[in-house]
Amino acid sequence: MKFAGHHILGISQFDRGHVDRIFEVADRMRPYARRERKTSVLEGAILGSMFFEPSTRTRISFGSAFNLLGGHVRETTGFESTAIAKGESLYDTARVLSGYSDAIVMRHPTEGSVSEFATASRVPVINGGDGANEHPSQALLDLFTIRSELADRGRGIDGLRIAMVGDLRFGRTVHSLSRLLTRFSNVRVSLVSPSELRMPEALVEEMRERGVDVVETDQLEVGIANVDIVYSTRIQEERFASQADADLYRGRFRLNQSIYTALCEPNTVIMHPLPRDSRVGAQELDEDLNDDPNLAIFRQSDNGVLVRMALFALILDVADQVDDYSKPVNWSTERRF
Amino acid sequence: MKFAGHHILGISQFDRGHVDRIFEVADRMRPYARRERKTSVLEGAILGSMFFEPSTRTRISFGSAFNLLGGHVRETTGFESTAIAKGESLYDTARVLSGYSDAIVMRHPTEGSVSEFATASRVPVINGGDGANEHPSQALLDLFTIRSELADRGRGIDGLRIAMVGDLRFGRTVHSLSRLLTRFSNVRVSLVSPSELRMPEALVEEMRERGVDVVETDQLEVGIANVDIVYSTRIQEERFASQADADLYRGRFRLNQSIYTALCEPNTVIMHPLPRDSRVGAQELDEDLNDDPNLAIFRQSDNGVLVRMALFALILDVADQVDDYSKPVNWSTERRF
Amino acid sequence: MKFAGHHILGISQFDRGHVDRIFEVADRMRPYARRERKTSVLEGAILGSMFFEPSTRTRISFGSAFNLLGGHVRETTGFESTAIAKGESLYDTARVLSGYSDAIVMRHPTEGSVSEFATASRVPVINGGDGANEHPSQALLDLFTIRSELADRGRGIDGLRIAMVGDLRFGRTVHSLSRLLTRFSNVRVSLVSPSELRMPEALVEEMRERGVDVVETDQLEVGIANVDIVYSTRIQEERFASQADADLYRGRFRLNQSIYTALCEPNTVIMHPLPRDSRVGAQELDEDLNDDPNLAIFRQSDNGVLVRMALFALILDVADQVDDYSKPVNWSTERRF
Incomplete structure (x- = not known):
C-alpha cells in the first residue's frame, strides 16, 4: 500500500486498497482545489511534463495539480523539438530528462513507451496516456x-x-x-x-x-x-x-x-x-x-485535479504533510459574473 | 468601481474612475517591475494563459506580470493541441479550463470568442485579444x-x-x-x-x-x-x-x-x-x-507589465495587499554591459 | 573575476580564474541538484527562456536550473509565434523581452544573433547556442x-x-x-x-x-x-x-x-x-x-544543471547567498523501481 517512489503506469498495479488510499487523499485535496487554502508542500520540487503527443487538458490538469501543491513545472510538447527525432532511444531520453525533475508525467502516442521510459528513469513516472494502452x-x-x-x-x-x-x-x-x-x-x-x-x-x-x-x-x-x-x-x-x-x-x-x-x-x-x-x-x-x-x-474534469494532486502527493510521500504546509488563500475567489 | 471577480473583456466597461483606479494601482507596481522589491501576494495562485493565436510578447508580458505577483502560470499556445480542433465548444473548453486556474488570460483569432468563453468560465477572464475586436x-x-x-x-x-x-x-x-x-x-x-x-x-x-x-x-x-x-x-x-x-x-x-x-x-x-x-x-x-x-x-512595452499586474491585482482583489507581502530583492540588478 | 551583471556569450570571455570560480560554485550546487536541500534564493526572479530553435534538453536543463534556485521561467519556443517573423529587429525584440525578466537564456539558429540581441538587452543574457558559433x-x-x-x-x-x-x-x-x-x-x-x-x-x-x-x-x-x-x-x-x-x-x-x-x-x-x-x-x-x-x-548531462545553476547564481550575484536561503527537502526521494 506504499506509493512513495513508485511509478504509476497502469491500473493493473492497483488493488482496492490502493484505490481507496488514492481517493482518501484526493478527498483531502478539495480545500486546495477550491482555493479555500493553499499549500507549499512541494515548494522547490519540479515536475517534468513531457507531452510527446498533444493533450492540452490533461497537460494543464497535471501541471495545475503540481502547482497547487507548490511545485514548479517544466514542459515539453510535441515531437518537433526532441532528440527522439534524431534517433535518441527512450532509454537515453529517460536518463537525461529524469536528471531535471523530481517526478515526470509523460504522454506518448506509442503503446508501451511510457513503461519503457520509466524503466530508465531515475524519478517516478506517471503515465499520462500511451496510445491505446493506458491512461490511469x-x-x-x-x-x-x-x-x-x-x-x-x-x-x-x-x-x-x-x-x-x-x-x-x-x-x-x-x-x-x-x-x-x-x-x-x-x-x-x-x-x-x-x-x-x-x-x-x-x-x-x-x-x-x-x-x-x-x-x-x-x-x-x-x-x-x-x-x-x-x-x-x-x-x-x-x-x-x-x-x-x-x-x-x-x-x-x-x-x-x-x-x-x-x-x-x-x-x-x-x-x-x-x-x-x-x-x-x-x-x-x-x-x-x-x-x-x-x-x-x-465535476468529472475538476476531479482530475484532485486525483492528480493525490498521485503526486503519494509518489513523493507528502500526502500527510500537505496540511502542515498550508495557509488560507489571501486573494478573492468572489465571482461577479 | 469594484473589479474583484469581474472579467476584463473590453474597454467599454471602463469609465474614467475605473481607468484612474487601474493606473493608480499600476503606478504602485513600479518597484516590483523595477526589481527593487518582490511580492508573494499571489503565491499559490495559477494563471491559465490560453493563447489560441500566437503572440509571444503579449503572452510573456501577462505571464511575467503574474509571476511578479508571486503566482504560477500554466500555458497553452496554438490550436494544434486543443480539443477545440475536435469539435469541442468554447462553452466546454471554458468549463474545463476554468477548473484549473484562478484567472485566465485568453487570446483567440475570432471576434467575440473571448466573451463567449467568459460566459462559461468559472474564474475571471482577461481578453488578451480577440481578432479585430478588443485587446483592452x-x-x-x-x-x-x-x-x-x-x-x-x-x-x-x-x-x-x-x-x-x-x-x-x-x-x-x-x-x-x-x-x-x-x-x-x-x-x-x-x-x-x-x-x-x-x-x-x-x-x-x-x-x-x-x-x-x-x-x-x-x-x-x-x-x-x-x-x-x-x-x-x-x-x-x-x-x-x-x-x-x-x-x-x-x-x-x-x-x-x-x-x-x-x-x-x-x-x-x-x-x-x-x-x-x-x-x-x-x-x-x-x-x-x-x-x-x-x-x-x-517604456510603452514595459508599462504593459505594470498595467497587467494591476489588472490581476484588481480582479483577484489583492491590490491593497501587494506591499504587505513584499520584500527587498536579494539578487543583483547591476548591469555591466 | 566578477560575473554580476555580465552576459555569458562565449568561452573566449573566460580565463582560468573564471572557469575555476564557475566550477567552485557548481560544486556547491550538488545538494540542490540531488534534492538533499532546496533553496529559494531566486524566489521572485524570472528567467526569460527564448528558444528560437528547438532544443528540449538544453531548454529544460536551463529552466530546471533556474527553478532549483527558486525562480520562475517564462518561455518561448520556435519562430512561428514571434514578432521576428513580422520583420521585427533583434534590437527591438531584445528591448521588449528584456523588460519581462531578470535574465535571459537564448538559442537562435543564426551565428552572432545572441550577441546582437545581448547588445540591446537590459538584463544579462546567456547564449544557449547560436548556430555553429558558441554554446558556452x-x-x-x-x-x-x-x-x-x-x-x-x-x-x-x-x-x-x-x-x-x-x-x-x-x-x-x-x-x-x-x-x-x-x-x-x-x-x-x-x-x-x-x-x-x-x-x-x-x-x-x-x-x-x-x-x-x-x-x-x-x-x-x-x-x-x-x-x-x-x-x-x-x-x-x-x-x-x-x-x-x-x-x-x-x-x-x-x-x-x-x-x-x-x-x-x-x-x-x-x-x-x-x-x-x-x-x-x-x-x-x-x-x-x-x-x-x-x-x-x-553524469555529463546532469552536470549541465549544476553549471547552469552556477552561471545564474553568478550573473545575478547570489552565489554566496544560496545556502542562506536553503532548507532540507521535505518530499521523499526514495526510488522503489
Whole structure:
C-alpha cells in the first residue's frame, strides 16, 4: 500500500486498497482545489511534463495539480523539438530528462513507451496516456467521480449500476474503468453500443469472471433504464464498416434532455470523458443538458485535479504533510459574473 | 468601481474612475517591475494563459506580470493541441479550463470568442485579444504611457493633443485608444492617414459627440506639428486599392529623426504598438530614432507589465495587499554591459 | 573575476580564474541538484527562456536550473509565434523581452544573433547556442565533467590526456572544449577522425601555440589507447565526399564494450555531447556500454544543471547567498523501481 517512489503506469498495479488510499487523499485535496487554502508542500520540487503527443487538458490538469501543491513545472510538447527525432532511444531520453525533475508525467502516442521510459528513469513516472494502452489517472478520476456522485446520494461504489454507451470497442477510458470496477462488489454494467463497436469479448469475460454482472445491448432505451450512472462516449462515423451501417445507427446513442427524462431514473448521473463533439450532427451528448444538475462532466474534469494532486502527493510521500504546509488563500475567489 | 471577480473583456466597461483606479494601482507596481522589491501576494495562485493565436510578447508580458505577483502560470499556445480542433465548444473548453486556474488570460483569432468563453468560465477572464475586436490591456497600457510621459512634463491626460498616424482603418489599437480618450476632457486628436485608411466614420463621430476635437489629414507635416504625442502605426502596402495608390503614399507617413526634428515640437513623445517592421523599405519608424529620449516605445512595452499586474491585482482583489507581502530583492540588478 | 551583471556569450570571455570560480560554485550546487536541500534564493526572479530553435534538453536543463534556485521561467519556443517573423529587429525584440525578466537564456539558429540581441538587452543574457558559433554552457559542462571524473581518480585537469573522436570538423562542442583546454597545463589531445572530418587547422595551431600537445590520427586503436577521457561524437554519413569514403570508414569510430575493453586503459572515461543516435547502423556509442560505470554521458548531462545553476547564481550575484536561503527537502526521494 506504499506509493512513495513508485511509478504509476497502469491500473493493473492497483488493488482496492490502493484505490481507496488514492481517493482518501484526493478527498483531502478539495480545500486546495477550491482555493479555500493553499499549500507549499512541494515548494522547490519540479515536475517534468513531457507531452510527446498533444493533450492540452490533461497537460494543464497535471501541471495545475503540481502547482497547487507548490511545485514548479517544466514542459515539453510535441515531437518537433526532441532528440527522439534524431534517433535518441527512450532509454537515453529517460536518463537525461529524469536528471531535471523530481517526478515526470509523460504522454506518448506509442503503446508501451511510457513503461519503457520509466524503466530508465531515475524519478517516478506517471503515465499520462500511451496510445491505446493506458491512461490511469483518467480511469481513477472517472471512478472517483462515480464515488463522489454516489456519495451525494448516500451510496458507495459497491452495488453500482452503470451504463457505458457508444464506442466500447476503441474507447480506452471505458476499458480502464471496466477493469477498475472489477475491484468492487455487486457491480452491474450495461454495455450499450452498435454491434460493430462492442466491448472486446476478452474484457467482458474478465469482468464476468471477477463477478461483475454484464449486460450487452444495442438498444439505448434498454441499456440506460435502471442505472445510477450513464457514461457516454463518442462514436466516430468512420468506425462503421459501411455508410449504411453508420446511417442505421445515426443518433441512436445520442443523449439529450428529452431522451434522458424519458428513459433514465431520476437523478441518474451523466458522465463523459471529454472532449465532447458539439458540432451540428455530432449527436453525442446534447448541450440542452448543460444546466441539468445531473450532468457531472465538468465535476468529472475538476476531479482530475484532485486525483492528480493525490498521485503526486503519494509518489513523493507528502500526502500527510500537505496540511502542515498550508495557509488560507489571501486573494478573492468572489465571482461577479 | 469594484473589479474583484469581474472579467476584463473590453474597454467599454471602463469609465474614467475605473481607468484612474487601474493606473493608480499600476503606478504602485513600479518597484516590483523595477526589481527593487518582490511580492508573494499571489503565491499559490495559477494563471491559465490560453493563447489560441500566437503572440509571444503579449503572452510573456501577462505571464511575467503574474509571476511578479508571486503566482504560477500554466500555458497553452496554438490550436494544434486543443480539443477545440475536435469539435469541442468554447462553452466546454471554458468549463474545463476554468477548473484549473484562478484567472485566465485568453487570446483567440475570432471576434467575440473571448466573451463567449467568459460566459462559461468559472474564474475571471482577461481578453488578451480577440481578432479585430478588443485587446483592452493594450489600450490601457497605451493610455497609461501617455499619462506617464505627460506627467514627466507636468501635464495630465486632460488637454492632451495627440496625432495618430498610419493605418487608422484596420488598426485595433488606435480604435481602442480613441474610445478610451473620450473619457477625458479637452482632448484634440489629429488623424493622419492615406484616404483609403481613414479612421471609420462612426468612430470619428463618436469621438466628436463626446467632445473630442478631431482633425483629419493625409499630410504628415500638418498632422504632427503641434501635438504632445505621435502614435505611429504600420501601413501594410497590401491595404491599398492599387499599387499606384501605394506608390503615391510610399514613405509619406514614415517618421525618422530628421522628419521628427523638422516637424514636431521639442519633446514630442513617439509611441508605437509594436512590433515595428525594421526591414529595409518598411518605412515606418526608423531606427535612427532609437537613441532619442522621446522615443517611448520600449517604456510603452514595459508599462504593459505594470498595467497587467494591476489588472490581476484588481480582479483577484489583492491590490491593497501587494506591499504587505513584499520584500527587498536579494539578487543583483547591476548591469555591466 | 566578477560575473554580476555580465552576459555569458562565449568561452573566449573566460580565463582560468573564471572557469575555476564557475566550477567552485557548481560544486556547491550538488545538494540542490540531488534534492538533499532546496533553496529559494531566486524566489521572485524570472528567467526569460527564448528558444528560437528547438532544443528540449538544453531548454529544460536551463529552466530546471533556474527553478532549483527558486525562480520562475517564462518561455518561448520556435519562430512561428514571434514578432521576428513580422520583420521585427533583434534590437527591438531584445528591448521588449528584456523588460519581462531578470535574465535571459537564448538559442537562435543564426551565428552572432545572441550577441546582437545581448547588445540591446537590459538584463544579462546567456547564449544557449547560436548556430555553429558558441554554446558556452555545453563547453563548461563538458570540462566540469572531465574535472569531476578525474577528481574521482585523484587527478586534476592539468595533465589531462583526452581523445576526441568522430566528426571534429563540424562538431561545435569539441571546438569549444578544445579552446577551453588551452587554459590548462600539460594537456595532451588525441584527435581521431576520418581525414575529411579533421579538426580545423587553425584551431589545431591555436592549441599547439598555447602549449597543448596535439596528435592527429584516423586510427581509433591508436587514438584512444592511452587517454583518461574518450570524447565521442557522431559522424553523419552525408559529411563524406562520396559513398565510397563513407563505406571506407563505416564503423571505424564506433565504440562498444569489446572495443573499449580491448583498446582503452582501465577506467577510461567515456563522454558524448548527446543525443546519441541509437538507431541500428548508427555505430556511434553502443548501448552495451550502458551499464559500464565509466560511461559518464548521463553524469555529463546532469552536470549541465549544476553549471547552469552556477552561471545564474553568478550573473545575478547570489552565489554566496544560496545556502542562506536553503532548507532540507521535505518530499521523499526514495526510488522503489
